[in-house]
Amino acid sequence: MKKIIIIALMLILGFPGMTLAAGESVSIEYYQVTLPDYFYPSTFDNLVLDFMVLPETTDTLKDLVVKNDGSARYIYEISKLVLWEDAGMPGFQGFAVDNPVGEAEYFNGNWVFTNVNSAITSAGKRYFVSVETRKNGTAAKSFQFAIPVYNDANLNGRYDAGDEGIFLDSGLGFPMTKVTSEKGVAFKDYLMDIHAPVSVITNLKQGQVIDKNYFSILGASKDQGYSVMTVELCVDDVCHAVPENNNNYLTWQYDWTAISDGVHIVYAKATDVNQNSAESERYTVSVETTPVVVIPPVTPPTDNPPATAIDYTVGRWVKLADQKAVYFLDSSNTRHAYPTEKVWKSYWGNDFSKVTTISATEMASFELGRNVPFKEGTLMKIPSVPKVYYVYNNAVIGWVKSENAANVHFGAGWAKTVVDLPESFFTDYSTTGPDIDAQIYLDAN
Numbered sequence: 401m402k403k404i405i406i407i408a409l410m411l412i413l414g415f416p417g418m419t420l421a422a423g424e425s426v427s428i429e430y431y432q433v434t435l436p437d438y439f440y441p442s443t444f445d446n447l448v449l450d451f452m453v454l455p456e457t458t459d460t461l462k463d464l465v466v467k468n469d470g471s472a473r474y475i476y477e478i479s480k481l482v483l484w485e486d487a488g489m490p491g492f493q494g495f496a497v498d499n500p501v502g503e504a505e506y507f508n509g510n511w512v513f514t515n516v517n518s519a520i521t522s523a524g525k526r527y528f529v530s531v532e533t534r535k536n537g538t539a540a541k542s543f544q545f546a547i548p549v550y551n552d553a554n555l556n557g558r559y560d561a562g563d564e565g566i567f568l569d570s571g572l573g574f575p576m577t578k579v580t581s582e583k584g585v586a587f588k589d590y591l592m593d594i595h596a597p598v599s600v601i602t603n604l605k606q607g608q609v610i611d612k613n614y615f616s617i618l619g620a621s622k623d624q625g626y627s628v629m630t631v632e633l634c635v636d637d638v639c640h641a642v643p644e645n646n647n648n649y650l651t652w653q654y655d656w657t658a659i660s661d662g663v664h665i666v667y668a669k670a671t672d673v674n675q676n677s678a679e680s681e682r683y684t685v686s687v688e689t690t691p692v693v694v695i696p697p698v699t700p701p702t703d704n705p706p707a708t709a710i711d712y713t714v715g716r717w718v719k720l721a722d723q724k725a726v727y728f729l730d731s732s733n734t735r736h737a738y739p740t741e742k743v744w745k746s747y748w749g750n751d752f753s754k755v756t757t758i759s760a761t762e763m764a765s766f767e768l769g770r771n772v773p774f775k776e777g778t779l780m781k782i783p784s785v786p787k788v789y790y791v792y793n794n795a796v797i798g799w800v801k802s803e804n805a806a807n808v809h810f811g812a813g814w815a816k817t818v819v820d821l822p823e824s825f826f827t828d829y830s831t832t833g834p835d836i837d838a839q840i841y842l843d844a845n
Contacts, residue, residue, distance in 0.1 A: 426572045427454045429524070430579050438588035439533050439543055443595060443624045444482075445494035446531040448545040448581060453566070454524035460569035461520060463559035464513040466504070466529055470542030470584045474506040477537035477587045483513045486526035494530060496600035496620035507561065510548075514559060520568075533587065541587040546580035593625035596678035597670035604666060604683045609783040611822055613689040614657045619680070621649040621670040632669045634679075639669060659687050688820060709794055712736070712747065712772055717755045720763055726755055727766075734769040739825045746775040746819070770795075771828045779810065779818045782826050788818055789829075790836055798833030805837045 431450040439446045453461060464483060472478050481504040488497040501518045504511035518525065531543060550565030550573040552558075557571030567573050599621040619642075621631050632639040633654040642654045649670065656666075663686050671677040716729040726744065727735040738744045748754065773795035774780055780797070781788050788806065789797040800806050806814045 425456055426459070426568065426574055428452065428566070428575055428579065429454060432582055435581060435583055435585050437586065439531065439585050440595060440625070441533055441537060441587075441589055442535045442593075442626060444530065444532040444622065445492075445598070446533065446543070446585075447492050447494070447528055448531055448543060448585075449529035449547065449579075450492060450526070451547070451579065452524050452526040453520055453568075455520055455522060455568065455570070455572070457522055457570075459520050459572070461516050461518040461525075461527070461566070462514075462569050463563075463567040464502075464516060464527075465548060465559070465564045465566075466511045466513075467509065467546050467548050467564075468511070468543060469546055469580065470544040472537070472541040472543045472587055475534070477534055477541045478543075479532040479534045480504065481511045481513075482530050482532065483516065484528040484530065485518055486528065490526070492528045492530075494528070495598050495622055496602055498528065510564065512559070537587050537589065539587060539589055542584040543587070544581050544584035546578055547575060549578050550574050550576060593672065593674045593676065595624035596676040597621055597623040597628050597672050599631060599668040599670035599678065599680045601666070601668050601680050601683060604685060606683055608683070608685045609820060610659065610685055610687045611689065611783070611820065613659045613687075614655065615659065617654045617656055617666070617668075618651070619654070619668050620651050621668070623670070623672045625676070626673055628670050629673045630671045632671075634667050634669055635664050637665070642668075659689060661687050661689055663687075710736075712775070718758045718763065719755055720760055721757050726752075727763075728772050729766060730769070733766050735763075735766040736769045736772045739771045739828070740822065742819045742821075743772055743774055746778045771825060773828055774819070774821070779806075779814065780821050781818055782821050782823045784823060789831075790833070791829075792833040795829045796833040797829045797831055799831075799835045801835050801837045809836060 429452040431452075433447050433450050435448075449466060453459075466481070468478070482500050483502040483504070484492070484494065485499040485501050486492070487499040492498065502513040502516045504513050506512075518527075529545065531545075547566065548564035552560075552563050552565075552567070552573055554560060557567070557573070559567045565573050565575065599619065601617060601619045603616075603618040617633055619631070619633075621628050628649045631642040631649045631652055633642055633656070634640070635656065640654070642649070642652050645652060663684060665682055666685055667682040668680040669677060710730050712728055712730075715731065717726060718729060718735070719726050726738050728738070729735050774791045776791055776793045778791040779788055779800070780791060788800045790800055791797050800809075810817065
């Protein structure tokens with residue numbers, strides 16, 4: 401359930417340093433929080449307020465005042481209040497997912513978030529307020545938080561001690577009616593901690609492709625109640641202990657090594673001192689660790705122009721006796737490295753019979769040029785961008801704009817022919833080639 405309060409503030413008074421347009425307005429969209437019956441000791445991410453600020457033009461949230469209409473008290477039942485920006489999936493996830501932008505100070509019965517400085521576009525931004533409880537408190541003390549009616553006592557468009565409501569950098573303030581939770585939540589103690597820790601993997605995403613046989617997985621864990629005892633990183637339901645650190649696993653790292661190719665399910669599992677345990681989100685990742693043919697040269701700068709016309713099928717192919725790196729020598733005796741084995745295979749498959757071994761002295765006499773690009777006609781992609789590109793001649797690429805276009809030009813099995821390129825080599829290519837849709841012929845270039 402949600403309700404919308406629209407506030408239109410006319411420019412009647414001019415505040416120093418402000419340039420409000422007449423009729424400028426802001427709205428707040430308030431989401432009623434589905435509250436539990438109880439908040440327990442030493443717990444966090446207890447959501448009490450959920451709202452979106454929608455200014456007409458770009459603005460900044462400067463200050464926010466909230467109030468507990470219940471009986472729970474600072475120091476006794478309430479440890480702190482945290483203000484969050486929505487940063488994950490829509491809705492509140494809190495710890496290690498959403499973005500914390502402030503902690504409130506308690507002042508004369510109000511909780512005040514000052515100098516938040518959270519930028520808001522005209523599309524709006526969603527915010528959450530959560531409570532962290534203390535270890536000890538009085539049972540049945542209640543939590544029922546509200547945003548009081550906007551009150552700018554000295555009419556300066558800025559928060560001063562005693563003011564209430566929400567203050568934007570533009571001088572706009574709101575709400576004009578009180579925003580409050582529909583029910584209160586009682587504080588309830590327990591003889592034994594019954595809440596599991598929260599654990600989050602912070603550097604994986606669903607469907608991620610890992611192109612090496614080691615990967616450092618980063619995460620964060622925090623206990624709801626007391627303290628985390630162990631964190632494990634699990635791959636295909638085989639779990640390994642995450643090394644202990646000096647911050648009680650608030651942040652952690654697990655170095656995943658000797659990774660085998662294929663699809664894996666990865667998740668974290670945290671357990672507290674009372675053996676309460678919980679898992680993070682489970683991530684499906686693909687590992688493709690085909691050994692590369694070369695030791696790549698330094699990645700070209702991003703302002704490299706498109707490659708000059710080179711026929712990569714006519715020339716010499718050389719390597720050193722004690723290295724796997726293969727180079728193409730063009731007609732000017734400039735050497736070009738193959739950045740991955742997939743690039744080599746786009747020209748020659750598994751045939752290395754063209755490669756000859758030369759001395760280090762001779763190799764050093766050849767000036768190093770840019771990397772060899774995929775052969776013309778290759779379909780390629782990079783892990784972080786959901787686009788497939790068609791490779792034209794000399795490292796020029798064009799976006800294949802739709803699945804329909806791919807089916808028309810490359811057949812129903814086109815997806816199986818797409819090859820991955822590590823992102824560090826994407827700057828070898830110029831994206832100036834014609835984009836491809838169902839009506840464009842591939843000989844358009």
